[in-house]
Amino acid sequence: MYRLKATKEFWAGDVIFSEASIAAVVFDSLAERICHSCFRRQEKLQRCGQCKFAHYCDRTCQRAGWAEHKLECSAIKAYGKVPNENIRVVARIMWRLDKEGSTVSDMQLTTLDELEDHIADMPEDDLKELKVDIHNFLDYWPHNSKQHTIDDISHIFGVINCNGFSVSDQRGLQAVGVGLFPNLCLVNHDCWPNCTVILNHGNQSAVNTMFHSQRRIELRALGKIAEGEELTVAYVDFLNLSEERQRLLKTQYFFDCTCEHCKNRIKDDIKIGGREEDGVKPSEEQVKEATDYCFQMLEKMEKARLNGDYHEVVKICRECIEKTEPVLADTHIYLLRMWSTMSEVQAYLQYFDDAADYARKMVEGYMKLYHPNNAALGMAAMRAGVTHWQAGQIEVGHGMICKAYAILMITHGPTHPITKDLDAMRIQTEMELRMFKQNEYVYHSMREAALKNKPMTMMHEPKSVEEGIKNLFHRRK
Ligand SMILES: [Zn+2]
Ligand SMILES: [Zn+2]
Ligand SMILES: [Zn+2]
Structure with a gap:
């Protein structure tokens, strides 16, 4: 087995290497x-x-x-x-x-x-x-x-x-192709990695072809990496339980993960645990029952979503959330999926207040689970930020967009189109926030006009496309 090691010290956001396919x-x-x-x-x-x-x-x-x-x-x-x-x-x-x-x-x-x-x-x-x-x-x-x-x-x-x-489109929301990048193949997996990999689509729009750049991947440092430390990326999403991650890695990549997070089952307990309030916890039995119920409802919900029956999706989610929210931890991965879907679908149906509430719960849960510079956390914060902005909750919205921007500066870099979009949103929401603090009336009338123009629209159909990019490497189906 190869081990790719850092030949010098790296800092968060450093591009360790970039290569064409x-x-x-x-x-x-x-x-x-x-x-x-x-x-x-x-x-x-x-x-x-x-x-x-x-x-x-x-x-x-x-x-x-x-x-x-x-x-x-x-x-x-x-x-x-x-x-x-x-x-x-x-x-x-x-x-x-x-x-x-x-x-x-x-x-x-x-x-x-x-x-x-x-x-x-x-x-x-x-x-x-x-x-x-x-x-x-x-x-x-x-x-x-x-x-x-x-x-x-x-x-x-x-x-x-x-x-x-898995090669994604320019919005990073969907896997659209498959490619072979020779050095990337040598970067081993860790469930809590020190690097992330992102596709840069390059630029062929410059008038002078000298400034054209090729499509390439970038291996970027998520935090400080010491000289000699092995470079790693995550092949599977950390939101899975360690047992599930190990199973996926074994069947798809043919190895047994023995990383620290798998060995010690780190965060497994809160991913599947009960809600503790004032020192009172639900019984194990109650948590298991709610977990099983939530799992069944997720399957039902996915079916409705694939059929494009979004009102049915909302009905299923609402019923499930009402029942299980009092029992399950706010980091429970099934509950998080319910909140995530609910916020996505409600935003699509333009119930922005509802969408914003669920998006915030989702991001707060993710923050307790993911590495602080995880790209999926950044993308979730971006979605939540836009939803809050759409709901007129400019203060939280601006905060979320700033958070997303800070993460994507590291995981995607300043020239990536999503980071550039976020920068524009950051400036826009900052301006709106200032206006809001000075004169709420002017702010609201301006916001209404802005909503009509939909400069920040992200209303693609909520068909679970994000799931497609959580696996780093493309699997044959
Ligand atoms: Zn041809
Ligand atoms: Zn093209
Ligand atoms: Zn692992």
Whole structure:
């Protein structure tokens, strides 16, 4: 096993390294909605005239993506259909390696040959799928491209299966593709890591192409890291109980997590515990009953949410919250999911006061559980800040947005579009807060006008897209 260590001291927000992908592809399901070059979500995309499959923001993105797409484009035309995302990314990797050799940059610390593929650990069903993929790959792979052995091909499939990084859209809300970043593969997991990884979509909009930058990931320090300390990221969300995290890591990444937080089951008790009030605690029996009930209601709620029946979602959440809130701790992970969903859906339905109350409970719970610089905490604080602003609770709203901004400055950096948005919100809410303190009447009339313009709208449909990015690496489905 590799251990990547800090060669010098780092501080919160430092970029330890950044790297471009060897290859990345947009998911099959989003092929027409996400640019195949910069991975931004865009209303109107232009189609590649040759294969009619690849989509781009504009000619600039198309040109930037041509080196990656050229061989794929003619292969798709010859094949007569589009192979699935796993096959597409493996083919892109192999074309790249055939052209440039096993190290595609000077910075690359290892070759793909040396990376684990864990094919020997794969369960029977996954192996069957792998066989089908390899079979289709061989049909798709052009005769005039360099030919490889089945072992070499399946190795790359295996590497992607355990190291394929989830590429998110520019809002960071949804996983939209999968890519391979060679050095990132070497960063081990810790449930309480000292680094985070973020995708920077780069900039191809500058007039002068000299200022264009590539899509790349950045490994950023979450706090002070001493020289010689191992660098780690979290492959799974800390909000899971340690047993669940260990199970996920074992089935998806084939190792047993023995990190401090798993070994000592840190915070498990409050994630699943009862509410203590004036020294009085509910009985274990009561807590278990409420936990089980909450779990059932979550399943019911998810179904309603997937069906887009948001009034039903609200009904289920409200019923569950009323029943379990008096019993369960304000850090109980099921209750947190109820609050989170409730705030999201109520904001979507424009019941901002209600949405703000639940969003605040969610953030306060997260603050007791997450690392203070966790990106998910920052995103939650941003959502809560916007919701409070929408509800006219400018003081709390501004505070939350400042909190989110402070976290995202570390996890995303000052040039990331979300951080830039937050900065604009921070300035706007600060101005409004000042106005509110001077003259409430003027503030309220101004706010009404601002709401009509919806400059801070975040009202995407609450279809649980955030869940998609909580796993760092993409899993085949
Ligand atoms: Zn683009
Ligand atoms: Zn094409
Ligand atoms: Zn762990």
